[in-house]
Amino acid sequence: MTKKYDTPLLDELEKGPFPSFVTEIKKAAEKNPMAADLLGQLEKSYRDKMTYWKHGGIVTVRGYGGGVIGRYSQLPEQFPNVAHFHTCRINQPAGLFYTSAAIRFFCDLWDRFGSGLTNMHGSTGDTVLLGTTTNNLEPIATVLSLNGFDIGGSGSALRTPSCCVGPARCEWAMIDTLDITYEITQEFQDELHRPQFPYKFKFKIVGCPIDCNAAIARADCSIIGTWKGPIEIDQDKVKDYVKKGVNIQEEIVNMCPGKCISWDGNTLKINNEDCRHCFHCIAKLPGALKPTPPFGAMILIGAKAPFVIGATLSWVIIPFMEMKPPYDELKELTRKWWDWWNEYGKNRERIGELILRRGMREFLEISGLEPIPEMVKEPRNDPFFFWKEEDLEKKPWEAWTK
Known part of the structure; x- marks a missing residue:
């Protein structure tokens, strides 16, 4: 009883x-x-x-x-x-x-x-x-x-990687989220089970920019499916949406962050060079618009919930990475990040906070990455001239050349 x-x-x-x-x-x-x-x-x-x-x-x-x-x-x-x-x-x-x-x-x-x-x-x-x-x-x-199950992560360790349903059920998945999650989990068993970081580290993998797993807000490393080809347009299906009451100008054209869509009442046009790949138009007009290959993933870094400096969204580090098994490029890059974080991170400091404290320049240098416009989170916020000490010893015109 x-x-x-x-x-x-x-x-x-x-x-x-x-x-x-x-x-x-x-x-x-x-x-x-x-x-x-x-x-x-x-x-x-x-x-x-x-x-x-x-x-x-x-x-x-x-x-x-x-x-x-x-x-x-x-x-x-x-x-x-x-x-x-x-x-x-x-x-x-x-x-x-x-x-x-x-x-x-x-x-x-x-x-x-x-x-x-x-x-x-x-x-x-x-x-x-x-x-x-x-x-x-x-x-x-x-x-x-x-019975084939294992304990997950807690403490200052890699937390259990998670993903959306991906290609198992979603027509929009542009990467195999399930396989990537499994591969990361198997690769980083030590980091998952034996806490060794300054604080927690989370991977979240989603198949498209709709981000059903809220990776961009919750993961230290967000892996988000994306595409490089033009957006394919079925004009007849666009017109069907208009007949059903969709206001193309207000709901699609005016909402585009890249201002790359135009609509003359009969034909929808997209300037793919200015497309931000936000997926808004595709999600609003499923079947009428769809992304085309090559497919891959954006890699983002630095999201977390509030504690020291408040909540942050992750920002783009690599705008396009081919996600082919066994994902060695991602694994090697991750280990570089962890080595740097383990050396300089303070207790209970997430990797995104370390980047803010020591600077994006240092983070990109240890990553072996060149700065690119996609990394800019806000206008006039991220420095794009990374001056080194040896540059000061050069003549003015030599500092601008390699």
């Missing part, structure tokens, strides 16, 4: 039109003592307006340095079943494709070893299993491994 608690404050969260996590915890609490005590502690936290969780330091599986978020109750005598309430992050399949058997496996595993509560999925992407004890961590890892 599980203990039942009166939860008048938590009950308020079940009211209204939206699903409630409280309802799900109550379902689990009917048969799981850990979920029942979780309700009791949460109610007390709401009543006292303070948390009763504490972080007890690093706790993980032998051979791993991360993947488990240690959590302990400050009230173990009052709520003994959540004295330990560790969270396990599990490396999710690329594109979040599960079989029903895999879902049942996770549910059975967590009913046996944990609270029965799961989070599908965490912000990083992991399958999150909420609430277990220290003694259960080794058995959990063993069962996961025997």
